[in-house]
Amino acid sequence: MAMQFYASPEQIMRDRSELARKGIARGRSAVVLSYSGGVLFVAENLSSTLHKVSEIYDRIGFAAVGRYNEFENMRRAGVRMADLNGLSYDRRDVTGLALANAYAQTLGAIFTEQSKPFEVEICVAEVGATPEEDALYRLTYDGSVNDEPGRMAMGGQAEAIAGSLKSQHRPDMSLGEAVRLALAALSSVGGEGGAARTIAANQLEVAVLDRHRVGRTFRRITGAALTALLDGDAAGGAEPVGERAETPTTPTEEAGKPTTSAGSADLEGRRDADTPEA
Amino acid sequence: MFTNAGTSSFTTFLSKVAPEMLPGRRPLPPGMAADMAPHATTIVAISAAGGVVMAGDRRATMGNLIAQRDIEKVHPADAYSLVGIAGTAGIGIELMRLFQVELEHYEKIEGAMLSLDGKANRLASMIRGNLGAAMQGLAVIPLFAGFDLAAKDPARAGRIFSFDVTGGPYEETGYDAIGSGSLFARSALKKRFRAGLSVDDAVRLAVEALYDAADDDTATGGPDLTRRIYPVVMTATAEGTHRLTDAETAAIAEAVVAGRMENPGG
Numbered sequence: 001m002a003m004q005f006y007a008s009p010e011q012i013m014r015d016r017s018e019l020a021r022k023g024i025a026r027g028r029s030a031v032v033l034s035y036s037g038g039v040l041f042v043a044e045n046l047s048s049t050l051h052k053v054s055e056i057y058d059r060i061g062f063a064a065v066g067r068y069n070e071f072e073n074m075r076r077a078g079v080r081m082a083d084l085n086g087l088s089y090d091r092r093d094v095t096g097l098a099l100a101n102a103y104a105q106t107l108g109a110i111f112t113e114q115s116k117p118f119e120v121e122i123c124v125a126e127v128g129a130t131p132e133e134d135a136l137y138r139l140t141y142d143g144s145v146n147d148e149p150g151r152m153a154m155g156g157q158a159e160a161i162a163g164s165l166k167s168q169h170r171p172d173m174s175l176g177e178a179v180r181l182a183l184a185a186l187s188s189v190g191g192e193g194g195a196a197r198t199i200a201a202n203q204l205e206v207a208v209l210d211r212h213r214v215g216r217t218f219r220r221i222t223g224a225a226l227t228a229l230l231d232g233d234a235a236g237g238a239e240p241v242g243e244r245a246e247t248p249t250t251p252t253e254e255a256g257k258p259t260t261s262a263g264s265a266d267l268e269g270r271r272d273a274d275t276p277e278a
Numbered sequence: 279m280f281t282n283a284g285t286s287s288f289t290t291f292l293s294k295v296a297p298e299m300l301p302g303r304r305p306l307p308p309g310m311a312a313d314m315a316p317h318a319t320t321i322v323a324i325s326a327a328g329g330v331v332m333a334g335d336r337r338a339t340m341g342n343l344i345a346q347r348d349i350e351k352v353h354p355a356d357a358y359s360l361v362g363i364a365g366t367a368g369i370g371i372e373l374m375r376l377f378q379v380e381l382e383h384y385e386k387i388e389g390a391m392l393s394l395d396g397k398a399n400r401l402a403s404m405i406r407g408n409l410g411a412a413m414q415g416l417a418v419i420p421l422f423a424g425f426d427l428a429a430k431d432p433a434r435a436g437r438i439f440s441f442d443v444t445g446g447p448y449e450e451t452g453y454d455a456i457g458s459g460s461l462f463a464r465s466a467l468k469k470r471f472r473a474g475l476s477v478d479d480a481v482r483l484a485v486e487a488l489y490d491a492a493d494d495d496t497a498t499g500g501p502d503l504t505r506r507i508y509p510v511v512m513t514a515t516a517e518g519t520h521r522l523t524d525a526e527t528a529a530i531a532e533a534v535v536a537g538r539m540e541n542p543g544g
Binding site: 049051054055056073074076077079080081083084086087088102106216 | 280281283284288291292295296299375376379382383386387389
């Protein structure tokens, strides 16, 4: 007769936490931080098509580390929930907090009820009118939520990266400064013997929620625009983001299908008249 | 239900979780209901060199009454396409919002836009879903036009699709009009349209065609100079969708009216 071994609830939870934590720490990191012109996402990602950073709604972005299939599932759920709420109420009624709460419920239920927890860590970021009004929510594998103060790092050696972010991050940074800080923080760990290393531009996934846009604010920064930001000139750099209203995406991008659009509001391309360029 | 691997289509998702939010999924009592809700009227679309122009008058009618003088019936469907609605205004606006979310949702889930033909087919299936209500007099007919990013010849990138109540998208060459005044607008366009028009000329032509529709159809509103209500005119080009400002449409509409003072036939 098979013997049922007893395992205490504490032991089960501890084992699940350990599994999730190990899984998340194995991956590459991502950082999210607010800067003067919006919220910046930078993730180390070898693929240019399997995204770790995505758009959820007008002013809400999503970044995740861990298992791709698991956070992709969360991302789709978030887009569905946001679009459903936006259609039934109004676009302004879709908030980052509601999404963070829904994710917390889902991740918490999976952690306690399923035999394997999701090995993911998620950031839900909402861009506000000023850097002080930006909201960054950190969701962990067990469903706990943290409201982060303007910057966060997740995945890989997150604590070391967060340390170097914390000492140098200011909410009034320009986009160029913010990108270079994020890159410096990401590359400060992971080299031989814990030393710094170099990360090439094509291994970075960079996107922003542009504070000064009306309607859909999410923009990816790739190719020449990204290289220009990383090289950076002393004057603070030309800011390529937000120029789409004047110089739109060319139809020949990658697969011939651009991913930028803001169709759903009549506000497409319009910027607040009184807000200067970041 | 939110986390199912499921579909990239928002309407398919809605049909599972909230079918009552889809027009056409609501049970209607038998009988005709054609006169109980406002009707939106004439929309014209013209393809030009390097894009497409869509314009709509501002009137909604209920039988012999004017229900609204400044309704907006032409909207961007996404960054490169436009949709105009004629027929039952309430269902039309709901359908148009749903279509906008459908396109944006696909784009966010898949990370790429639908092709222009894909968008037209999607709209067709949404119209088809409303067939039951259409047979009771609550029909909605959209006009869809957009800039085709995959077009090889930029001169042919502006494309127009019309629909019937049963769905069925039909691609139109050059120009098309829908709604109660469409007969007159289309006749006007037939005489004036030339292939390869510039976008500016097409904008003027669209306003002229709406004037002709308003001239002969009571349900179509002409430019209202006293209240300063002018047609909504939008373009879709390689730069994306653009709505002409009120000042721009006012100038064009005033020029059209001034021209008709000389020659009422245009």
